[in-house]
Amino acid sequence: MALVPVTLVTLASVPALLxxxxxxxxxxxxxxxxxxxxxxxxxxxxxxRER
Known part of the structure; x- marks a missing residue:
């Protein structure tokens, strides 16, 4: 379930990191x-892993 928000944050950070x-x-x-x-x-x- 948390994969979606982490993926969105990572994708949103890409322009700043470039x-x-x-x-x-x-x-x-x-x-x-x-x-x-x-x-x-x-x-x-x-x-x-805990689940």
Whole structure:
């Protein structure tokens, strides 16, 4: 069930991740977005194994 929201957030983040790393002031934001996506994906995988 949580796969749909995580997929939507990941797809919505793609344009930002394509642009932000090229700006020195915004590269930290790209790192934060990637770290949050990793946390959400790990959480999704852990909870899907428990069922």
């Amino acid at each position: 642009v932000l790393p090229f700006s020195r002031r915004r590269s930290g934001q790209a790192t934060t977005i990637m770290q949050q996506l990793i946390v959400w994906t790990r959480g999704l995988l852990v909870t899907s």
